[in-house]
Amino acid sequence: MTANRLLENNASGNDSGLGGGKSLVARAAAAQCSSSVCRPPRPRCLKFLTSCLALVVVWGATVLAAGSPQETISAAARKVVKLYGAGGVRGLESYQSGILVSPDGGILTVMSTVLDSDEIDCVLDDGSRHRATLKGVDPRRELALLSIDATDLPAFALEIGGPAAVGTRVIALSNLFGVAVGDERVSAQRGVISAIVPLEARRGVAEAPFSGDVYVLDCTTSNPGSPGGALVDSEGRLLGMLGKELRSTASGIWLNYALPAAELERGYRDILAGTTAPPADRTGRFDPRRCGLILVPDLLDRTPPFVEGVAPDSAADRAGLQPDDLVIAVGARAVSSRAAVERELGGLASGDPVKLSVVRDGRIVDVDLGPRPPDAKTVEGP
Amino acid sequence: MITRGRAFRCRRAGWLLAVVSLTVGLRPFSALAEVDPAVLQAEARRIEVIRSASRCAVAIFAGESGGGSGVLVSPDGYALTNFHVVQPAGPTMRCGLDDGRLYDAVLVGLDPTGDVALIRLLGRDDFPFATPADSDLVQPGDFCFAAGNPFLLATDLKPSISAGIVSGVHRYQFPAGTILEYADCLQVDAAINPGNSGGGLFDAAGRLIGVNGRASFEKRGRVNVGVGYAISANQLRNFLGMLRGGRLVDHATLGATVSSSVDGRVLVSDILESSDAWRRGLRYDDEIVALAGRPVRTVNAFKNVLGTLPAGWKVPVAYRRDGRRHEAIVRLAAVHSAADLAALVAREMESRPGFVNFQFNTVERDRVARSIAASRPAAATGPWELAGTLAAGGRFRMQLADEEAVIDLPTGTTRIDPLGDLAADAGPPGSGGLLAALAIWRRVVQSGPAALAGTTYWGTAPRNPRDLVDAAAVELVDVLEVAVAGVTAHVAVAADGTVTHVDFWMDAEGEPCEVSFGPPDADDPRGLPTRIDVARGGEPFGTFLVEPAEETP
Numbered sequence: 001m002t003a004n005r006l007l008e009n010n011a012s013g014n015d016s017g018l019g020g021g022k023s024l025v026a027r028a029a030a031a032q033c034s035s036s037v038c039r040p041p042r043p044r045c046l047k048f049l050t051s052c053l054a055l056v057v058v059w060g061a062t063v064l065a066a067g068s069p070q071e072t073i074s075a076a077a078r079k080v081v082k083l084y085g086a087g088g089v090r091g092l093e094s095y096q097s098g099i100l101v102s103p104d105g106g107i108l109t110v111m112s113t114v115l116d117s118d119e120i121d122c123v124l125d126d127g128s129r130h131r132a133t134l135k136g137v138d139p140r141r142e143l144a145l146l147s148i149d150a151t152d153l154p155a156f157a158l159e160i161g162g163p164a165a166v167g168t169r170v171i172a173l174s175n176l177f178g179v180a181v182g183d184e185r186v187s188a189q190r191g192v193i194s195a196i197v198p199l200e201a202r203r204g205v206a207e208a209p210f211s212g213d214v215y216v217l218d219c220t221t222s223n224p225g226s227p228g229g230a231l232v233d234s235e236g237r238l239l240g241m242l243g244k245e246l247r248s249t250a251s252g253i254w255l256n257y258a259l260p261a262a263e264l265e266r267g268y269r270d271i272l273a274g275t276t277a278p279p280a281d282r283t284g285r286f287d288p289r290r291c292g293l294i295l296v297p298d299l300l301d302r303t304p305p306f307v308e309g310v311a312p313d314s315a316a317d318r319a320g321l322q323p324d325d326l327v328i329a330v331g332a333r334a335v336s337s338r339a340a341v342e343r344e345l346g347g348l349a350s351g352d353p354v355k356l357s358v359v360r361d362g363r364i365v366d367v368d369l370g371p372r373p374p375d376a377k378t379v380e381g382p
Numbered sequence: 383m384i385t386r387g388r389a390f391r392c393r394r395a396g397w398l399l400a401v402v403s404l405t406v407g408l409r410p411f412s413a414l415a416e417v418d419p420a421v422l423q424a425e426a427r428r429i430e431v432i433r434s435a436s437r438c439a440v441a442i443f444a445g446e447s448g449g450g451s452g453v454l455v456s457p458d459g460y461a462l463t464n465f466h467v468v469q470p471a472g473p474t475m476r477c478g479l480d481d482g483r484l485y486d487a488v489l490v491g492l493d494p495t496g497d498v499a500l501i502r503l504l505g506r507d508d509f510p511f512a513t514p515a516d517s518d519l520v521q522p523g524d525f526c527f528a529a530g531n532p533f534l535l536a537t538d539l540k541p542s543i544s545a546g547i548v549s550g551v552h553r554y555q556f557p558a559g560t561i562l563e564y565a566d567c568l569q570v571d572a573a574i575n576p577g578n579s580g581g582g583l584f585d586a587a588g589r590l591i592g593v594n595g596r597a598s599f600e601k602r603g604r605v606n607v608g609v610g611y612a613i614s615a616n617q618l619r620n621f622l623g624m625l626r627g628g629r630l631v632d633h634a635t636l637g638a639t640v641s642s643s644v645d646g647r648v649l650v651s652d653i654l655e656s657s658d659a660w661r662r663g664l665r666y667d668d669e670i671v672a673l674a675g676r677p678v679r680t681v682n683a684f685k686n687v688l689g690t691l692p693a694g695w696k697v698p699v700a701y702r703r704d705g706r707r708h709e710a711i712v713r714l715a716a717v718h719s720a721a722d723l724a725a726l727v728a729r730e731m732e733s734r735p736g737f738v739n740f741q742f743n744t745v746e747r748d749r750v751a752r753s754i755a756a757s758r759p760a761a762a763t764g765p766w767e768l769a770g771t772l773a774a775g776g777r778f779r780m781q782l783a784d785e786e787a788v789i790d791l792p793t794g795t796t797r798i799d800p801l802g803d804l805a806a807d808a809g810p811p812g813s814g815g816l817l818a819a820l821a822i823w824r825r826v827v828q829s830g831p832a833a834l835a836g837t838t839y840w841g842t843a844p845r846n847p848r849d850l851v852d853a854a855a856v857e858l859v860d861v862l863e864v865a866v867a868g869v870t871a872h873v874a875v876a877a878d879g880t881v882t883h884v885d886f887w888m889d890a891e892g893e894p895c896e897v898s899f900g901p902p903d904a905d906d907p908r909g910l911p912t913r914i915d916v917a918r919g920g921e922p923f924g925t926f927l928v929e930p931a932e933e934t935p
Contacts, residue, residue, distance in 0.1 A: 069547065070523035077522070127646070127680065171523075177598045177609060179553055179569065182680035187549040188522045189571040189608050219571065220608040224600060245601075254602065 076236040078125040078154045082175040086117035086297040097175040097229035100155040105148040109228035116297035127183025138267040138276040145271045158265040162237035174229025191219030201246035214257040222254040231258040286345035292316035302337040319367040329357035350374040431588035437510035439529040439541035441478040444471030451530035451581030454511040459503035463580030468499040478539030491625030495633040497562040500625035515589035517614035524548040530581025546572030565689020567611045574610025583612040617690035623842025628742030632693040634714035662710035672700035675851030696847045746839035751830040757879030761907040773925035787821045805868040814895035814918040819886035836865040893919040905930040
């Protein structure tokens, strides 16, 4: 695999124009070349011939033009979706992007307040509209897996992401500014990977939980609606996912970056397996959904902690919480915002009793949700 | 660190390492030694394309109040720009070109709804100009570049170039707090900054695909974030004739609103009974499937198509009812009243309502008049007598003279005084004023529009609305507007100077009498047509098969 990457990086350094790149023949040949590394030793002369053949094919194929940028965009855009959910308040858009990662409707996107809704709509490239359900999240990488009820969809193969290096030409596909309405295709922007560096970014005062390497881009992708969009190479292979709108911790400028495909694949696997790591706990928050308590979307600086819904058969359900209850205290401590509720719950140890005071029909009602669950690996969707 | 780790593992792959180093070592070296001639050729071509586009770029200076960009579209100095660029400038402005010279320019026509203005640079008849491309063929991923005057940097009058790709096509941008509607526009990631407004967007071959005018801005302030929008060249083409006529142009409405049904179809949700669409048979809940030759699958697509069409054009509308597809040719109405539109234009610069600069109307009208006069055979003067058979059976005879116009049909005879009150007789009965329409036809051909009081240049319209299905096939013909004694006629004149259509209205609300003329009869010294088709309200009134004149009158 490593040799393969080196070969390809070198080849892509010679691409000219957006149309540059290698054909599928080159891919296949390169893949063959790399797999021979892993196989048991073969006679030297055969190895020599295989390598030579692969080299000739790679060289030859670089001369041939790959798919035109128009074709690349057309093919890749079919695997990008537009997502519509909660928000609409100034500075918090109600839309973002996502990528199809399985033919049966698995969609990977960024975890955000847009998903803080029971009604997430997903519009595919053909304009068809589907209701999406949240399957799980990876809090550390801030990824979310959604699912729509569909089959035979075109999807990105996460495990065969294209090679990426500083200087690789890229195309970003996203639902930026929500300009692509109805059956209109997502927007395409072109650019270059300017740097591959650890993410040091923040949103407001909160630091981004992910701090691994990201692709920094030279085109402006930090736009409303772009998060969750696809970053592809000139052949349409997935390189990464456009990240959330974040500012650099160092300089305060808005960052145009993408989470590498390898991280997406790990996040996807972890979500499916239920083995996601909790966020590096900088906030000390605890998600009340883990007790079955769904609060209204956190859209404001101080969102009043009204109960949006209660998951059936959950601790919150058994405790008798009802939609429209207003949480005013966790234990003995008064809370006035949703964030405060999450902080107070985060301050409890696993197994501590969770006691809430809520206002219902003008009266204060105390409820007991039983012991607080441990810091689990996954967060179930509402 | 990562790279070193990889290289280390490579070393264990022994043989392959040699191959890899060979590749790594050789390729950049050979690239330095000689560059593929195709690459150099492509580079030289791009430089030439950008150089030639730069010559058509106009830097517009509107004094203290700002400025922007424009693009020349004809050798006699007509240039397109944005309404919002010329709005603060008023009727005259100073424009700079790539040759480093300043030119005086005047405002010619305005399309405030579409954010388009036509200006004319004065002083030369050999200006470099851009050739338009069919913008419906543009697709995401196409190379494009903008030539303009961002941040009014062009103090040396030379344009700034920014390159990118087309990010999206057929975008609809709501009139955000203004009336400026960007329908069916092109979205690009080439940098579009304040000051680029009104400048040209070009394709890889240097052809004009649009006029830049808008961009999405957000948290970073008013600077490019890779999301710019251009008015499409095809929309500009539709309006150019009216703009050249010095008009204050309006956009169109079908007279019906649409909404999408649960299953995603586009249905008529409301319709004015006074609209042409209603008269042509469109009703509530009909499913619109195509408009002006373009498929309509979403409400957005409907608004996109409509936003590119001028008021007054006739366009085909295809709709489905009870599983059956119908098609009708519908005349589009104006979105605004003339007074509202005039109020939108901040400054009072026209002496006539509906015009920005009437001077240009006279220029265009006289151009058409000259073209008619040049094509008119000498024998076409004096009274015209036409006789022949009706396609439906029976004979007809027409006499068109200055003193009297007479038509004999199997159903009876009609006479009018062509110089008198044309609104008095809509005969022959059921035609909506065929005789008056024919009288106007003769007078426009014989005496030229200048002699006909109340004749203005209306603009251009498709010769055949059904051709709108193929942007490349559409033939736009000049249209003169004759308004005398309370009646109105639109007289369409082809490029060869022959009259192809006359639409005649007895009153503003009624159905026009629509007369279309076949090609001139080669055997007729007067050059009159062999065939005249007459329709009213979408129904044929009659087809007149003209026999060649027996002797020269």
